[in-house]
Amino acid sequence: MAARKGAKRATPAPRLGRGEFVAWPGGPTAVYDLLERLAAVAGDSPDAGTHGISLDRTRLVVRWFGELPEAAQAVLRDAGGVEVTVQQTEFRPGDLATEADRLVAEHPAVVASATPRPEGDGIEVLVPPAVAETAGGAQPALAGVPSAFPLFAEVGEPPLSS
Secondary structure (H helix, E strand, O other): OOOOOOOOOOOOOOOOOOOOOOOOOOOHHHHHHHHHHHHHOOOOOOOEOOEEEEOOEEEEEEEEOOOOOOOHHHHHOOOOOOOOEEEEEEOOOHHOOOOOOHHHHHHHOOOOOEOOOOOOOOOOOOOOOHHHHHHHOOOHHOOOOOOOOOOEEEEOOOEEEE
């Protein structure tokens, strides 16, 4: 299919740091206000996970390892009409992020990309197609890659850097 004249190519989404989020235009903004207040009191905590926002932007899932700090609880008590669910993660999100970085650094031939799963239950790992094909699949390709956390393997290339 031909591109329209003057059409711009989509740029990849920026990489987000801990406590950062993308605010999509349109619709209710209360959930973003709540996320900003939550990030201000606990966004850099290694216990903070990837939060989930409903498509209609009226519900927020706050993912956390262990007990939610009082400052974060206070923010959530004043949720401004946003329905909030706190979901405990199995592993500390900060530990998952550290391990994902280690996997990429120590096993670059096998691990094209690694990121903590939003649910906090392990690490998503992308295995390059050629490596997966040689090993008989993405999961078998990771057989020699040790980790203290569950690895969820998929075949793929890392996203383009912006």
